[in-house]
Amino acid sequence: MSAFFAQGGYGFFVWSAYGMAAIVLIAEVMQLRARQRALLARLARLQRLAGTASTDTQGTLGAAPGQRQAK
Amino acid sequence: MWSAFWCILQRDLRLGLRRRTEVLTALAFFMIVVSLFPLGIGTERQTLQILGPGVVWVAALLASMLALERLFAADYEDGTLEQLVLTPQPLSLLVLAKVAAHWLLTGLPLVLIAPLVGMQYHLTPTQIVIMMLALGLGTPVLGLIGSIGAALTLGVRGGGILLSLLILPLYIPVLVYGAGAIEVSRIASTDAQPYLLLLAAFLLTALTLAPLAGAAALKIALE
């Protein structure tokens, strides 16, 4: 196991490269998910505001979390 | 068709000569940048000879880019540009005329003042001649490529700094061969021939393609 992490003494270089790749790619996905979620929440809020007079405000609220699951 | 070209060229030259400070500012900027380098890196003769070609070209790149911001800006603000786009003449020809006038006002002075800079950097007389040739071939290419960027960033907030991000990477080939020509001519002036031929090839390609792209960019900006 420690031999795996050492990579023949070149662990620093190998893991710096792979580490940055992991960080950047995961960060991109997280950012994308957060952006989509925030957008859906904002749209749902806007629709709720527009439709306060209408009856089904609860249904509007319910639709947003349902959508955000479908990734 | 060419009368429209001459008309725009003359108009832009006259307008530019009326606002002489704008023309001189680019030139002064070029001189200052070039003069600051020896103060920063030391005034040793040999160092300066090595650095000279690159410094001159980087300064020329920056000066040409700074001046570019004004290429379409004044006409854009007072609405002249919209009228130009509506004329029956091909827009690319009008763009070419504007770039030509722009080069005569900001590029040509750089070429003429180059010997002074060459002396500051202890370049040999042959190098100075080659430098003038290279600048004469290269600065129009900078203006032509830059006109696309200037048209794309018209009226955009933070346009100047954005322009540099868009355009400077595209200037690299001119920088490489422009500085290369001066560098190799230290030994024999004939060595610079392939570099100058390449710069001439860039100029011809840019003359045919860049006005088309510039015209398309102007249409997008004014839609």
Place this chain on the structure above:
Amino acid sequence: MALNPFKFAAPAVFYPLANRLIPWFWTLTGILLALGLYWGFFQTPDQLGGNNAQKEYYRIIFVHVPAAWMSMWLYVIMVFWAAVGLVFNTRLSFMMANAVAPTGAIFTFLALWTGAFWGRPSWGTYWDWDPRLTSELVLFFLYLGYLALHAAIDDQRRADRAAALLAIVGLVIVPVIYWSINCPDPTQCASLHQRSNLTRIEGNILFAMLTMTLAFWMYSFATSLMRLRTLILEREAEASWVQELLNPRGGR
């Protein structure tokens, strides 16, 4: 039923399709990543090449080469959609170009970063003005320029078209830039990067590298579609199909 390619060009049709495709691309990404990493770290020899072999650090190849490939392919894909948008004036194509660009920029950055950590043990330096390194850096600037121009223009239509034109101009000049950096002296050319020849690479290493490349492709599809989905929603927020999507029972 004949397949109509323009049917999916409508954002309203494409949005649910993207939603359905994204999980599949993520699944493929996961499988290929796991396989590629496992193969790369446990099924490959400890060194690359015969004489003067590269030691374990060569394993950076499994992320470096795919990232570098992706950075170039994604730029070409971006320009393709930008050109399609300019010619056919389809909204979705511009959004495609826009969705691909950030992922391309990220892979360009990764290619540079991993290259630095590979260059240090093999060449003894993190950075060198080697033609390929420099070209990759220029490619990074081109991506940044595209994104910055698009972000700076408020009018959506103008931003799309201006950035598309810039991307096309960039693609025209890229070969010249690459070549000028490659041959600063037109009479002779030199490069630090060795000529790569895929057939001479050891089989297991090649397998891991290609698997990782496929994984990065799938990752690019997944992230681009995710970004595209968000872009569609942002721009079409007023459209009736979005309203229905948010509120299926049609409250309004």
